[in-house]
Amino acid sequence: MTRILDIRAGVYHDSVSLMQVSASVQKETGVRSALVAMATGLNLDVLTGMGFAEPESAGPNDLLIAIDADDDDAIGRARAAVDAALNARAQAPASGFGDAPAPRTVGSAARRSPVTIAFISTPGQHAFTEAMDAVDHDLPVIVFSDNVPLEREIQLKLAAGRRGTLVMGPDCGTAVLGGVGFGFANVVRPGPVGIVAASGTGAQHLMSLLDGAGVGISHCLGVGGRDMADDVGGISTLTSMDLLAADHATEQIVVVGKPPAPRVAEEIRAHASRLGKPVRFALLGEAQPDLTAAARLVVEALGGTWAEPRSWAPPTGPATMPAGGHLRGLFSGGTLCDEAMIIAAEALGPVRSNIPLRPEWALPTDLRTDGHAMIDFGDDALTQGRAHPMIDGSLRAERILAEAADASCGVLMLDVVLGHGAHPDPAAELAPAIEQARHRARAEKRELAVLVSLVGTAADPQGLDQQAERLAEAGAAVHLSNAAAARHAVSLLKEGHDTAQ
Amino acid sequence: MTPLSDLLETEPYVATAGVELFATTLSSQAIPVDTVDWRPPIPGTETALAHVMADERRAPANAEALARMLASTAELVDVRPASAALGLEPGEFLHAGPPVDWDHASGPLRGALVGAMIFEGLAGTPEEAESRLSSGTGVSLMPCHDRGAVGPMAGVVSPSMWVFELRDEANDGTAWCSLNEGLGKVLRYGAYSPDVIDRLRWMSDVLGPLLRMAVRRRGRVDIKGIVAQMVQMGDEGHNRNRAGTLMLLRELLPDLIDSGEPSAKVAEVVRFVSGNDHFFLNLVMPAGKLQTGAATGIEGSSLVTVMARNGTDFGIQVAGCGRRWFTAPANTPDGLFLGSYGPQDANPDIGDSAICETMGIGGFAMASAPAIVRFVGGTVPDALRTSRLMYEITAGENPAYALPILEFRGAPTGIDVTLVARTGILPQINTGMAGRVAGTGQVGAGLVQPPAECFTAALDALAELAGDGQVPPLRSSG
Structure with a gap:
């Protein structure tokens, strides 16, 4: 064991630097303890505590270097380490201030920036907390997330009402504010129609049809699929109607959604009559006009001329259907699935589904049947842990091939939704699957007809015509009207059935 | 609009x-x-978070809590023995942090209690003191916070010790704190050797009475005003109090000199105060207690009013749960050590001084005191990042304590347990480190974080109080 005590008179370093130097010296192998410190009274006490004799003349302006080590080599390494550490401190490079950490909550973002609206797409069980934070900061909030409990939705909307703001959603798939698209949103021309939407894909389809007919959109405010149910009471629908009534760009208000609960319907209609602007209802359900018919009514009410939405035929039209062929629909949009089921069921009878029109038409959990069936791949249960089918079409592509292998499938119907947020090139994902499916069916001496309802506008980033042409080349009949596509499918089956008779 | x-x-x-x-x-x-x-919240907090977020009282309660905290004033009004100021009787001892008994007390707290027993004349030797403390006869322990006081490190206050008395006229509050003994071997770090006891006697015989005379002659001293200046002079008010100490001395010096006391005594006092860079800590702390305590009991508020440690447990209180403690085992600080001490010598986190962070300075004001960050081998950008991160868990900013390097942004103020749970960001605390063994004293200084369990337990309690029982638990799927 050996020890040294150096005193460097008049060499000053601050105490924090010296504690770091001491720490680095103590890491040297063979060093038992080390003190590198100014010779203050306190440090002289520490020095004697280490077993050193107190130096005769050392004061607060003198540097103490005390090292207790196993041998002279270790002392040498320790001294070198002291000098290196002291010099290193003198040469520490200047560094910048760094960036502020990103906001970790909506409230933090709201306090930092001139935020005017929040958009929440966290997993559902966390969405309420984040949305309430937005409301607390007086922000309108779009809640894209689904799986928010109904009670929480009500609390959120009541809180928004108290603070004079608006909750769009939960499960609000689309919104357009002054031409800016939120969530899944088509690029629509500006115009006189303001939409209040309790259905995301319903609103997208309506907007796309209006845009195709030359009628523009002022705003589209999503309110969530349950807003017009009894429990919620239309809180966001009523606020949204007021906003559109006060908006100078809006001439015609359209409310899109399933038929409201009777009490809510009464209140909404009474409210509509006081707005001073015409309000139309595009209600989705059995015995209601389909969305294409609703779009036509809006266009004509505004003095426009209605032309049937465009369609693209495949290079070789499908031959007649074999008897016993069934309709299979594979959808990404719940409302589009609903609308197609209503049209098909009226003509063909029961259509089984994971979102059935009637409880007794529910598909088993494996989603398989020999009869007519339509599946909403955007349903909560099928999007757990994976991307929405509008973003990732791989699950649907697999199912297309599976249907092709199923002799009971005669007609396949798909929706393809374009716009912001959707897959950048859905045709590139689906067209090869369609080609393969038709090829496979032909190999088994069957004809598989494929119909696509394409929801999009000419200005959508994916390119409407390119998408339609690519899908048609693959062998699909492409319709810009979902109802027209569904009717086409029905007619093919009826025709095939009749031929077989 | x-x-x-x-x-x-x-x-x-x-x-x-x-x-x-x-x-x-x-x-x-x-x-x-x-x-x-x-990012997802701290696992397991989803349901409680939703209950608390849904509590209609929360937003207005937190606004009220923050308003009271920001309006809080802090003036030094008197210096008195604890027996008079706090009504402490012989055998009554206050300590830092949440409640703890002798059996669970850590080394430094035991050491400080032993020293206080000897100082009060209740025991002649350390052994006698320990035996009386462990049997509990004629001895009672109570948290400082439960009496409106705060104490750094072990935080032991006995009847004969002198305390600062501060007033918050805006919220009609009073808080107390002991006088700071200096660094090294001192009672608050668990040392009780004869020199420690002698110093305590001198503080009661000379320091306390002279400070009282100076404060009474001069009139109230605006402590909040000094804190505001010190955070612009390189102090963060917890581990660095150099500017604050000198500014206090500047306020008191004329009346000390003019007090008529022998100049040798005045010189002793001045030498003691100016030679102890932490003297002002014991005035920052009661100012913090006044500020955060002003929100105590506001129903529905999720803001933290107390963070304190007793060397065994870390405890917090939240405004909406009154004076209820939420505790969990304390962490051990990470930092630099004096002399040959090392991590194995450090006691778990101890002291009421985390009131500094609770009020928005200390670790929260790292940006104003870059020197402090080097205690853990950090950099100046680390200090800035830490302060900026603390804004993510606080409800507001205190314009009185403006941080120049952040463009005079106010100190992050009002820790919200919902934000801690949502972000998983824990408050950053600057602290001294006491030796694990009773009688050792200070072994280092560094940084520490509270255990997350204190905050999740407080959140659960707020969720229960939210009375939002009709809502079913959140579905995990479907």
Whole structure:
């Protein structure tokens, strides 16, 4: 064991630097303890505590270097380490201030920036907390997330009402504010129609049809699929109607959604009559006009001329259907699935589904049947842990091939939704699957007809015509009207059935 | 103007949380977007968070709590023995942190209690003191916070010790804190050797009475004003109190000199105060207690009013749960050590001084005291990042304590347990480190964080009080 005590008179370093130097010296192998410190009274006490004799003349302006080590080599390494550490401190490079950490909550973002609206797409069980934070900061909030409990939705909307703001959603798939698209949103021309939407894909389809007919959109405010149910009471629908009534760009208000609960319907209609602007209802359900018919009514009410939405035929039209062929629909949009089921069921009878029109038409959990069936791949249960089918079409592509292998499938119907947020090139994902499916069916001496309802506008980033042409080349009949596509499918089956008779 | 009046008229500025794609599509439309770096909350807090977020009382209660904290004043009004100021009887001892008994007390707290027994004349030797403390006869322990007081490190206050008395006239509050003994071997770090006891006697015989005379002659001293200045002079008010100490001395010096006391005594006092860079800590702390305590008992508020440690447990209180403690085992600080001491010598986190962070300075004001960050081998950007991060868990900013390097942004104030649970960010505390063994004294200084369990337990309690029972538990799927 050996020890040294150096005193460097008049060499000053601050105490924090010296504690770091001491720490680095103590890491040297063979060093038992080390003190590198100014010779203050306190440090002289520490020095004697280490077993050193107190130096005769050392004061607060003198540097103490005390090292207790196993041998002279270790002392040498320790001294070198002291000098290196002291010099290193003198040469520490200047560094910048760094960036502020990103906001970790909506409230933090709201306090930092001139935020005017929040958009929440966290997993559902966390969405309420984040949305309430937005409301607390007086922000309108779009809640894209689904799986928010109904009670929480009500609390959120009541809180928004108290603070004079608006909750769009939960499960609000689309919104357009002054031409800016939120969530899944088509690029629509500006115009006189303001939409209040309790259905995301319903609103997208309506907007796309209006845009195709030359009628523009002022705003589209999503309110969530349950807003017009009894429990919620239309809180966001009523606020949204007021906003559109006060908006100078809006001439015609359209409310899109399933038929409201009777009490809510009464209140909404009474409210509509006081707005001073015409309000139309595009209600989705059995015995209601389909969305294409609703779009036509809006266009004509505004003095426009209605032309049937465009369609693209495949290079070789499908031959007649074999008897016993069934309709299979594979959808990404719940409302589009609903609308197609209503049209098909009226003509063909029961259509089984994971979102059935009637409880007794529910598909088993494996989603398989020999009869007519339509599946909403955007349903909560099928999007757990994976991307929405509008973003990732791989699950649907697999199912297309599976249907092709199923002799009971005669007609396949798909929706393809374009716009912001959707897959950048859905045709590139689906067209090869369609080609393969038709090829496979032909190999088994069957004809598989494929119909696509394409929801999009000419200005959508994916390119409407390119998408339609690519899908048609693959062998699909492409319709810009979902109802027209569904009717086409029905007619093919009826025709095939009749031929077989 | 309502939040909605401009919604359809002006270009949106969007805050997004969740799927990145939707932020990207907004940016691609040339819309300004602030993307929240959203992450799931501390596991298991989802349900309680929703209950507390749904509590209608929360937002107005937190606004009220923050308003009271920001309005709080802190004036030194007197210096008195604890027996008179706090009504402490012989055998009554206050200590730092949440409640603890002798059996569970850590080394430094035991050491400080032993020293206080000897100082009070209740025991002649350390052994006698220990045996009386462990049997509990004629001895009672109570947290400082439960009496409106605060004490650094072990925080032991006995009847004969002198305390500062501070008033908050805005909220009609009073708080007390002992006088700081200096660094090294001192009672608050658990040392009880004869020199420690002699110093305590001198503080009661000379220091306390002279300070009282100076304060009474001069009139009230605006402590809040000094804190405001010190955070602009390199102090963060917890581990660095150099500027604050000198400014206090500047306030008291004329009346000390003019007190008529022998100049040798005055010189002793001045030498003691100016030679102890931490003297002012014991005035920052009661100022913090006044500030945060002003929110105690506001129903529905999720803001933290106390963070304190007793060397065994870390405890917090939240405004909406009154004086209820939420405790969990304390962590051990990480930092630099004096002499040959090392991590194995350090006691778990101890002291009421985390009131500094609770009020928004100390570790929260690292940006104002970059020197402190080197205690853990950090850098100046680390200090700035730490302060900026603390804004993520606080309800507001205190313009009285402005941080120049952050463009005079106010100190992050009002720790919200919902924000701690949502972000998983824990308060950053600067602290001294006491030796694990009773009688050792200080072994180092560094940084420490509270255990997350204190905050989740407080959140659960707030959720119960929210009375939102009709809502079923959140579904995990479907």
